[in-house]
Amino acid sequence: MVEIEVDEDACVGCGSCVEDCPNDVYELDEEKGKTKVVKEEDCMACLSCHEICPSQAMEHREIHVAKRLYIDRKVSNVLDKMI
Amino acid sequence: MEIEREEIKGTFKPELIPKETGGDIDDYEEALHVLMKFVGSMSSALEQVSGRGASAVVYQAGRRMGHEAGKLMEKTDDLEKAMDELSEILGIEFYFEMWKPADQDGYTIEKGDETIVKLLFMDCVVRQTLRRTGLPQKGPLCYLLYGYMVGAVEEVMGIKGKLDIDHVGPNACLKTLTIKWGGK
Numbered sequence: 001m002v003e004i005e006v007d008e009d010a011c012v013g014c015g016s017c018v019e020d021c022p023n024d025v026y027e028l029d030e031e032k033g034k035t036k037v038v039k040e041e042d043c044m045a046c047l048s049c050h051e052i053c054p055s056q057a058m059e060h061r062e063i064h065v066a067k068r069l070y071i072d073r074k075v076s077n078v079l080d081k082m083i
Numbered sequence: 084m085e086i087e088r089e090e091i092k093g094t095f096k097p098e099l100i101p102k103e104t105g106g107d108i109d110d111y112e113e114a115l116h117v118l119m120k121f122v123g124s125m126s127s128a129l130e131q132v133s134g135r136g137a138s139a140v141v142y143q144a145g146r147r148m149g150h151e152a153g154k155l156m157e158k159t160d161d162l163e164k165a166m167d168e169l170s171e172i173l174g175i176e177f178y179f180e181m182w183k184p185a186d187q188d189g190y191t192i193e194k195g196d197e198t199i200v201k202l203l204f205m206d207c208v209v210r211q212t213l214r215r216t217g218l219p220q221k222g223p224l225c226y227l228l229y230g231y232m233v234g235a236v237e238e239v240m241g242i243k244g245k246l247d248i249d250h251v252g253p254n255a256c257l258k259t260l261t262i263k264w265g266g267k
Contacts, residue, residue: 022250022257023184041185044203046252064178064205066254070119070215072112 149234
């Protein structure tokens with residue numbers, strides 16, 4: 001099962017992840033003003049929360065990490081010259 | 084960065100199938116990246132020229148491919164079995180699984196004459212192409228997979244289907260496949 005950790009020191013409590021998550025995995029802890037994980041079992045590891053989080057406070061463990069061949073720097077350099 | 088190129092010289096007779104096709108895995112990767120860029124640019128230009136019609140064009144292309152892939156599969160009226168077979172054909176480049184929320188019993192939901200299943204696409208060449216080109220997800224190119232799934236399901240199960248994009252993310256995308264029982 002997916003394990004999610006929110007770094008409370010990094011989280012700024014903006015609630016972007018709460019709004020963006022389609023499966024309501026997160027809630028905003030009003031007292032602390034931080035995000036908390038409430039439905040970890042429903043996380044599908046789309047990682048939209050990683051993309052939207054301004055402070056990179058999330059960490060997902062035990063997930064399928066999709067291939068990211070487009071990041072290859074050597075190829076990017078070749079492409080920059082071509083296109 | 085300086086690129087080192089090794090020139091290969093040899094004899095080639097057109098009637099022979101060459102033993103060596105030239106190049107190594109890095110060359111293939113490079114070529115694929117160039118293709119990704121081209122396809123991304125083409126999709127973007129198509130959208131610029133034909134607006135929403137671009138999605139329809141890409142959808143039809145995907146649907147046709149899906150029908151062709153479906154011909155290789157065993158005919159079934161079991162949606163879960165069809166999805167398993169399709170997953171094998173699509174392979175690791177379009178790695179998907181059926182998905183359900185933790186509190187839902189089975190993967191499929193029956194709703195009148197429709198059956199609904201959620202599909203989670205984890206590895207996707209389309210997503211890589213879009214991110215490679217800097218294009219947003221959920222655009223016309225995503226309709227390629229939409230058409231592909233619908234075409235394959237139509238071919239294998241002999242019924243109408245539709246795929247809706249629920250959510251897109253950098254690591255996975257959730258889609259809903261709805262099939263309507265009652266023939267084409």
